[in-house]
Amino acid sequence: xxxxxxxxxxxxxxxxxxxxxxxxxxxxxxxxxxxxxxxxxxxxxxxxxxxxxxxxxxxxxxxxxxxxxxxxxxxxxxxxxxxxxxxxxxxxxxxxxxxxxxxxxxxxxxxxxxxxxxxxxxxxxxxxxxxxxxxxxxxxxxxxxxxxxxxxxxxxxxxxxxxxxxxxxxxxxxxxxxxxxxxxxxxxxxxxxxxxxxxxxxxxxxxxxxxxxxxxxxxxxxxxxxxxxxxxxxxxxxxxxxxxxxxxxxxxxxxxxxxxxxxxxxxxxxxxxxxxxxxxxxxxxxxxxxxxxxxxxxxxxxxxxxxxxxxx
Amino acid sequence: xxxxxxxxxxxxxxxxxxxxxxxxxxxxxxxxxxxxxxxxxxxxxxxxxxxxxxxxxxxxxxxxxxxxxxxxxxxxxxxxxxxxxxxxxxxxxxxxxxxxxxxxxxxxxxxxxxxxxxxxxxxxxxxxxxxxxxxxxxxxxxxxxxxxxxxxxxxxxxxxxxxxxxxxxxxxxxxxxxxxxxxxxxxxxxxxxxxxxxxxxxxxxxxxxxxxxxxxxxxxxxxxxxxxxxxxxxxxxxxxxxxxxxxxxx
Ligand SMILES: Cc1cc2nc3c(=O)[nH]c(=O)nc-3n(C[C@H](O)[C@H](O)[C@H](O)COP(=O)(O)OP(=O)(O)OC[C@H]3O[C@@H](n4cnc5c(N)ncnc54)[C@H](O)[C@@H]3O)c2cc1C
Ligand SMILES: Nc1ncnc2c1ncn2[C@@H]1O[C@H](COP(=O)(O)O)[C@@H](O)[C@H]1O
Numbered sequence: 001x002x003x004x005x006x007x008x009x010x011x012x013x014x015x016x017x018x019x020x021x022x023x024x025x026x027x028x029x030x031x032x033x034x035x036x037x038x039x040x041x042x043x044x045x046x047x048x049x050x051x052x053x054x055x056x057x058x059x060x061x062x063x064x065x066x067x068x069x070x071x072x073x074x075x076x077x078x079x080x081x082x083x084x085x086x087x088x089x090x091x092x093x094x095x096x097x098x099x100x101x102x103x104x105x106x107x108x109x110x111x112x113x114x115x116x117x118x119x120x121x122x123x124x125x126x127x128x129x130x131x132x133x134x135x136x137x138x139x140x141x142x143x144x145x146x147x148x149x150x151x152x153x154x155x156x157x158x159x160x161x162x163x164x165x166x167x168x169x170x171x172x173x174x175x176x177x178x179x180x181x182x183x184x185x186x187x188x189x190x191x192x193x194x195x196x197x198x199x200x201x202x203x204x205x206x207x208x209x210x211x212x213x214x215x216x217x218x219x220x221x222x223x224x225x226x227x228x229x230x231x232x233x234x235x236x237x238x239x240x241x242x243x244x245x246x247x248x249x250x251x252x253x254x255x256x257x258x259x260x261x262x263x264x265x266x267x268x269x270x271x272x273x274x275x276x277x278x279x280x281x282x283x284x285x286x287x288x289x290x291x292x293x294x295x296x297x298x299x300x301x302x303x304x305x306x307x308x309x310x311x312x
Numbered sequence: 313x314x315x316x317x318x319x320x321x322x323x324x325x326x327x328x329x330x331x332x333x334x335x336x337x338x339x340x341x342x343x344x345x346x347x348x349x350x351x352x353x354x355x356x357x358x359x360x361x362x363x364x365x366x367x368x369x370x371x372x373x374x375x376x377x378x379x380x381x382x383x384x385x386x387x388x389x390x391x392x393x394x395x396x397x398x399x400x401x402x403x404x405x406x407x408x409x410x411x412x413x414x415x416x417x418x419x420x421x422x423x424x425x426x427x428x429x430x431x432x433x434x435x436x437x438x439x440x441x442x443x444x445x446x447x448x449x450x451x452x453x454x455x456x457x458x459x460x461x462x463x464x465x466x467x468x469x470x471x472x473x474x475x476x477x478x479x480x481x482x483x484x485x486x487x488x489x490x491x492x493x494x495x496x497x498x499x500x501x502x503x504x505x506x507x508x509x510x511x512x513x514x515x516x517x518x519x520x521x522x523x524x525x526x527x528x529x530x531x532x533x534x535x536x537x538x539x540x541x542x543x544x545x546x547x548x549x550x551x552x553x554x555x556x557x558x559x560x561x562x
Contacts, residue, residue, distance in 0.1 A: 067471065108524075113438050140527055235492030235493075290542075292535070293536075294538050304550045308555065
């Protein structure tokens with residue numbers, strides 16, 4: 001490879017940690033790594049945003065928020081025209097998935113999301129994805145020779161170390177106004193802070209009903225543990241959103257995480273897989289969560305809850 | 313208002329699985345399919361938006377198996393369904409899928425196109441935005457709480473960490489519906505019978521782009537990375553073990 005374009009992700013005015021992983025992924029292919037920074041303060045951000053391995057930083061000053069996917073699409077399209085990369089790399093996130101496949105469609109590029117491995121040999125790029133709850137590894141080739149847009153999964157490459165700022169230049173782009181009008185922004189609020197808990201008991205859809213949650217809340221309280229939940233529990237209105245662990249909830253790293261009746265979907269794992277010890281209880285011995293747990297039990301969580309209450 | 317909902321069959325695989333001889337697909341004996349979870353939410357959202365007046369049309373790109381997803385959506389109450397014929401190789405590239413689906417959009421001229429946020433089996437989260445670009449519609453992703461006055465669509469977009477943003481786009485537009493956005497209705501037995509007999513129009517797409525992505529090989533994978541130690545015995549042993557692990561760190 002000769003030229004690789006990494007698109008930095010900006011969240012709340014800062015470059016997200018996943019960007020350094022995307023830089024690693026691109027650098028592993030060999031070649032010049034050009035980091036693109038798009039946003040209102042792109043110039044200022046560029047000064048901090050140069051993980052080791054970046055050859056050049058290109059900034060695009062754009063007025064919209066970091067959630068404006070149409071603006072990102074136009075900015076990255078201009079960057080692709082300017083840099084002429086063979087591979088475009090960005091993190092696989094809600095922000096990037098909003099523009100990346102649309103960009104590939106507009107520019108006639110190959111596209112692959114949620115990539116866990118990338119290689120380049122003899123000018124040919126190969127990507128691997130982990131699908132079907134991680135049970136299958138799939139390999140992809142890009143036979144048409146068009147540049148490849150690859151979105152990389154968090155945790156799949158070690159983040160590139162921070163380094164001194166690289167050479168920076170600004171690219172002027174004429175950005176059409178976005179057709180998406182943004183309104184009120186809501187942030188989670190509440191008196192529960194799971195990130196401070198050493199021990200978390202988390203319930204999933206296996207809990208069955210709202211009434212059944214009381215027993216687990218009681219066990220958590222008596223053990224001084226936090227009460228977490230998977231998303232369906234919040235969607236059903238059984239617990240407030242502050243209890244939700246996962247990609248669109250909180251990310252936790254307790255000493256012990258006990259997953260009760262949780263299958264282990266990627267979006268849930270994103271919020272808890274770095275816990276020190278993970279315990280999983282599930283009636284289904286095939287549940288993907290067991291692949292991410294240190295201690296597991298094929299058991300009914302209600303029966304386990306009864307026994308726990310008896311012991312406390 | 314006419315809502316076109318893109319639906320697909322999501323596959324579940326057993327923990328032991330085998331692949332087809334060419335190694336590019338899972339042997340059909342080891343998979344079962346059902347209407348993708350997020351697509352159920354999308355169909356529900358469409359039915360709610362058109363409750364007073366309107367039509368819900370379903371479209372799925374694929375072979376005969378795609379009709380199962382369509383019939384499941386018809387059972388929920390959608391009015392019509394069409395299938396865009398696509399081969400498995402063409403389905404591997406979200407761009408080809410989007411190009412095929414955009415022909416249904418051109419034919420139907422819907423006010424709103426909905427997709428699910430993701431296919432739960434392969435989780436690409438990309439067909440919606442690709443289709444929006446192919447059909448030249450404005451779009452919003454990972455939305456819930458959809459509302460429309462017939463000219464605009466208002467919805468709440470979700471982001472990582474519990475952040476959400478209210479967004480508005482002029483119609484026609486496309487939105488990808490978040491899993492759990494609503495409680496999908498079940499059809500009755502009668503609905504199911506009606507869906508079983510429903511005529512499904514088949515559209516043969518023309519001038520599809522060559523897939524730029526080719527799935528070359530599948531292999532079985534050990535998910536995770538930790539080695540799990542299973543607790544033997546009944547619930548009492550499991551409870552005792554959990555307590556001892558918790559007490560050790562307190
Ligand atoms: C963009 C996006 C963001 C998302 N963000 C999040 C997020 O932040 N957090 C999150 O959790 N999810 C999130 N999701 C949803 C995620 O994909 C899964 O749908 C969700 O995590 C599944 O929750 P679950 O494991 O509780 O339910 P299920 O997958 O339905 O699993 C329930 C489990 O309980 C077991 N079970 C049933 N009864 C019992 C019993 N009596 N005893 C023991 N076990 C039992 C079953 O075997 C099963 O494994 C997101 C999805 C998308 C598309
Ligand atoms: N073959 C298909 N036919 C119709 N719709 C599809 C197809 N594949 C994906 N979709 C839609 O696109 C959404 C996201 O899929 P994906 O990009 O594969 O995660 C799904 O929830 C469906 O609504």
